[in-house]
Amino acid sequence: MDCPSTTAWRVAQHRAKHQILDRGTIFPDPLACPILGLNEQDQDLTHDQPGEKSFRSFLAIRSRIAEDKLANAFKRGTKQVVILGGGLETLGLRGPCSHKNVTFFEVDSPAMHVWKQRHLASLGLCVPSSLIFVSVDFETGTLIKDLITAGINATQPVFFSWLGVVPYLSRSSIENTLQSAAIFPDSEIVFDYGEPIENYSGHHRALMEKRSKLVESFGEPWISRFQPEEMHSLLQNTGFDDILDFDRNRIASYFGWPPVHATQKASPHVVCARTRNNKD
Incomplete structure (x- = not known):
């Protein structure tokens, strides 16, 4: 694996494992395995690691929420999609199959793009003109x-x-990106963020500390984490409102799952927000 981003590759593996081990029940992605150059019988995708399922599920959850919101945006007439930090995301490859006359702009580092386009070509996966x-x-x-x-x-x-x-990303970079996104009329953004590790307790905190050390060992450390009120304030200050923040209980409600009863208050978050000039 010569992908410039180890975390991007690992996320893609989790997405593929969700298709195989969980049958894609939360988020089906027909290109999840092909983009890795692997098949459903590959050993790397058929073995679950301890503590992996909850993380894998969250990755599927955030993709499902994002693409549900995107489907609503298409109904409003949105024809432009920007994928920030594309990694091994397959949305831009899948888009033309179900969304005509929509242009997808996939944003990432030059090194990632050079590698991804070479990788797709080696796999025989076509990059659509859109x-x-x-x-x-x-x-x-x-x-x-x-x-x-x-x-x-x-x-x-x-x-x-x-x-x-x-x-x-640094907080200044996050703020700049949100300000840039808010410039467009009727802009909508979906992203995820994490609370400070100090908000977690018990084995959840130990797990977060382990993951933090892991990504740091890849040379891709976590830099910014937010209290929910901090993130909401940042969104409002950069021009977004209609903020919907999915913590674990709101996620459960969204999917019709039973409420989460846990002493653990901290949670991963998925946020949906639109600019103030929206019409509906």
């Missing part, structure tokens, strides 16, 4: 300029999918 790769360094703050150069229409609505990225 998918445009936009190379951006999130820390430099040139997102708007680069998207416009790539052909995005700044006068039309945009849906932003920003999954698995926020913890790896």
